[in-house]
Amino acid sequence: MTSKFSLKGNQPAFINLSLLLIRLSAGGFMLTHGWGKLIKLINGNFEFGDPIGLGVEISLGLAVFAEIFCSLLIVFGFFTRLASIPLIITMLVAVFVVHLDHDFGKKELGLFYFINYLVLFLSGAGKFSMDYLLRKK
Numbered sequence: 001m002t003s004k005f006s007l008k009g010n011q012p013a014f015i016n017l018s019l020l021l022i023r024l025s026a027g028g029f030m031l032t033h034g035w036g037k038l039i040k041l042i043n044g045n046f047e048f049g050d051p052i053g054l055g056v057e058i059s060l061g062l063a064v065f066a067e068i069f070c071s072l073l074i075v076f077g078f079f080t081r082l083a084s085i086p087l088i089i090t091m092l093v094a095v096f097v098v099h100l101d102h103d104f105g106k107k108e109l110g111l112f113y114f115i116n117y118l119v120l121f122l123s124g125a126g127k128f129s130m131d132y133l134l135r136k137k
Contacts, residue, residue, distance in 0.1 A: 012127070019126030020077075026116035027074030030087065034067025051097040066090040074120065077129020084121040088114060 040048065041064050048060040066086035073083035091114035099106045125131040 016127040019120070019123060020128040022116050022119060023074050023077055023080070023125060023129070026113060026120070027071040030067050030071040030074075030113065034064055034071060037064045038068050049098060051093055062086070063090060074117075077125030077131050080125035080129065080131050081121050084117040087117045088121060091117065 037048070037060060040046070041060055046056045046060055048056050048063070050056050050059050052059070054062070067090065070083040070086045073079050074087070091110045095107045095110040095114065099110065
């Protein structure tokens with residue numbers, strides 16, 4: 001007799017629970033990085049880097065879009081694959097442009113987020129998501 005919740009890691013329930021945990025942690029924790037940037041943007045404080053030469057205002061706006069708006073989409077599992085793309089790009093810029101000359105310790109968190117967003121891009125949101133509910137209809 002097999003159970004949906006056996007300890008085998010390849011069971012669908014555990015895969016979907018794992019995707020939920022990745023979405024909640026990677027999306028939720030990224031909100032803490034974007035919050036300060038959102039406040040800066042709202043207050044018109046454009047003291048921000050311009051790592052790829054788009055201009056300070058655009059760079060800040062893109063970071064806020066990814067770290068706030070896309071992170072919220074990830075948390076709710078809504079357009080998850082699409083929402084992961086700006087976050088993947090943001091993390092690649094952080095790791096390979098902003099922190100290029102820093103030691104691995106400065107790059108580690110960005111790489112960790114990148115891997116999480118890449119997993120979500122490849123796998124989708126899983127069963128416990130808005131994507132799944134909309135696809136079911």
